Amino acid sequence: MRDCIDTIARHFGKMRPKHVIKDNGKIIKTVDDRLNYLLGSYPNELMTASEFLEKVIAQYYTYNNAFIYIKWDMALEKIEALYPLDFPLLEILEDRENNLYARFTFGGGERTVVPYSSIIHIRRHFNRDEIFGDDNSRIMIEDLSTLKAAKASIVNAVKSFTALRGYLRWLTTMRPEDMKKAHDDFVNTYTTNNPSGVASTDNKVEFHELSTKVTTFNSQQMNYVRDNIYKHFGINENIIMGKYTEDEYIAFYESILEPVAIKLAQEMTDKIFTRRERGFGNEIILESNRLNFMSVASKIKICETLIPTGGLTINEIREIFGYAGIEGGDERLISLNFVKAKDQSLYQTGNNDNSLKGGEDNGENGNENGTTRAS
Template identity: 30%
Template sequence: MILMDVFRRWSMGRREAKWFRMMNGGLPVFSQFGTNIYASDIVQNCINVIATEMSKLQPRHIRTSGNEQTIPNGNLNRLLRFGPNPLMTTSEFIEKQIWLLLMNYNAFIVPIFDSDFSSGVERRSYRGLYPINPSRVEFLQEPTGELLIRFHFPSGVDFTFRYADVIHLRKKFSVNELMGGGADGQPDNSALLRVLQTNYTLAQGLERAAKINAAIQGILKVNTVMDDEAQRAERDRFIKLVESGESGILPLDLKGDYTQLRGDAKFIDKDTLAFLQQSALNWFGVSLPILTGEFTDEQYQAFYEKALEPLVIYFTQKYSKVLFTERELDVGNEIAWYQRDMNYLSTSSKINLIKTMGEQGLLSDNQKLALMGYPPKPGGERITQSLNYIDVNLINQYQMQNKSKAVTSDNE
């Protein structure tokens, strides 16, 4: 209800617009979206790992002027820091859009803002950022050429916005002109689906083999001709003897022989199962140590560079392009996604980092404490530096002075 009231107030409503004309002649109407691969626990675990790590990002509005970067005070930084909308924290906001992007190959975030033109140029004041999950998306074009996007929801309501004002994240943006995924604007998971189907079939086979192996323990041969009812009675009598046996010795009369069966079910070799699992993990760029949390510094660095860093760069570009006007972009405004809380280093690596950067005078005492997981302390903004280093601009002067002293000493 909250979202509906917000969007109803800021939506452009039904506009006199035609469908956007696509190059391939198709209609720009796309339904949301395939979910068949997400019944797999492997897929859900992979997405959860990526979403959890990405939720540690700290987005900030920064302004760059020359070599100096500042963080302006304003409502946009407040939204990015504490919660982009009344329903979510920043971590939840990031996690939700990652899930939507990796599930649907398309994710939509609608910014709500006020525009002020009193100074002659547009200045925006943002009220909130809302990730949405529509059931259908339509691209429209006004007579002026402006592109619009209309979102339809399962409740039957729809809202229309300027496409330039919507943050549209796309995964595998290739053959479709407007949407991520395949030619129809939906996730193209056919290759992954075959691997998951094979893995599921083998798992089902393993389950049946285990049940059979555990269920049939032996054969009771009755050396008389009996009808079905008599056989069931004899079997029940045998089971009672087994259940009541306390000494391990089972008495049988002359008409019964029992042959024990040794369980020897043939299972799929572990290399085949590992290959199928790794094929699914590779689809998302997640290794098994990352999934289990037993990774080294190098393994996490590889995971970050392959699966996370492209998203960090993409988010920086996309959010900056949509949230700022051309004028604001020209004077150095952008949204930066800082990843300092993706703290993957081991204790020994942290100590080495503190030693190296601390000697260079690049870390304050509080920054060193934060790196080790300790709270800041009063006076912790002090920065110390080793005396074993010298400014590169003073090296020649220092060497010439030493040379002059050496010559003087020789003359003496």
């Protein structure tokens, strides 16, 4: 579980939160303000933006709940910092008017109570409870117990490999106390810290070995248990081990990372901005350069498609291939082999089809000698 959660958190840490302004669903401006610095660089004095996102996602997948405390500068009415909160140290309270509050331990043990509206809260498996996502333990306990038993059986098999197990048959008559002492001496000498698994006896006693067969899980059973845990998080072993193909990562991004990014962005937008600010298009988005995980061949195809139409600048092309930007690199390249559909006749023949009627020149578009002007 830890490996699964860590993998998702590390990849989500590559997301880039931004404060933008949208109009009709299109980004028209990225706002250069204090909030954008907090989101993209240091949300608080304790962690970077990447670490901030990793902790939020780790809490989200560990407890199916994640909370972020918004610390406001009330004098300036601006955000000072954003702090991810530990879920086990937080509780939701309700007053007589049914208003919700969050009480949590903050900083050096200080107890803080704030309105629930000042807390960014995302949840997973949001089913039974009115506020919290369902606990993981109810779903995962069987698979985790099986996996724990499988690992324990391997450890026991290793320990039993050189273990000496059997019984002693005394060939002479002995007093009970002497028999017990001889038995204890034999155990202490040959069965405790005896890596060789070999013992020796004299003519007073015979050692009869008892065969011990330790049963362990085979590879198919182990894979079955692991796959059940992978399915719970929607990933596979290739994602965990970093051996994924381009298509596997795209599927991972679209099915795991992107839905959480949308959920977190919507909740941050709702809790950070007022209704009036949201009406003016203020919004938080989380974006990722999905071209980074594409193969070189796929990147080349994208550039070959977008460059002729002016879809990429020089610096955007360099960024795709991991190179730093250059001065003047924000210019767009465009091919002269393309023209607007409504201008194609003018581009090819010099004539505007809209000015010709029945294929005859009525003189309106020509000079006094009846010749046609060409641009």
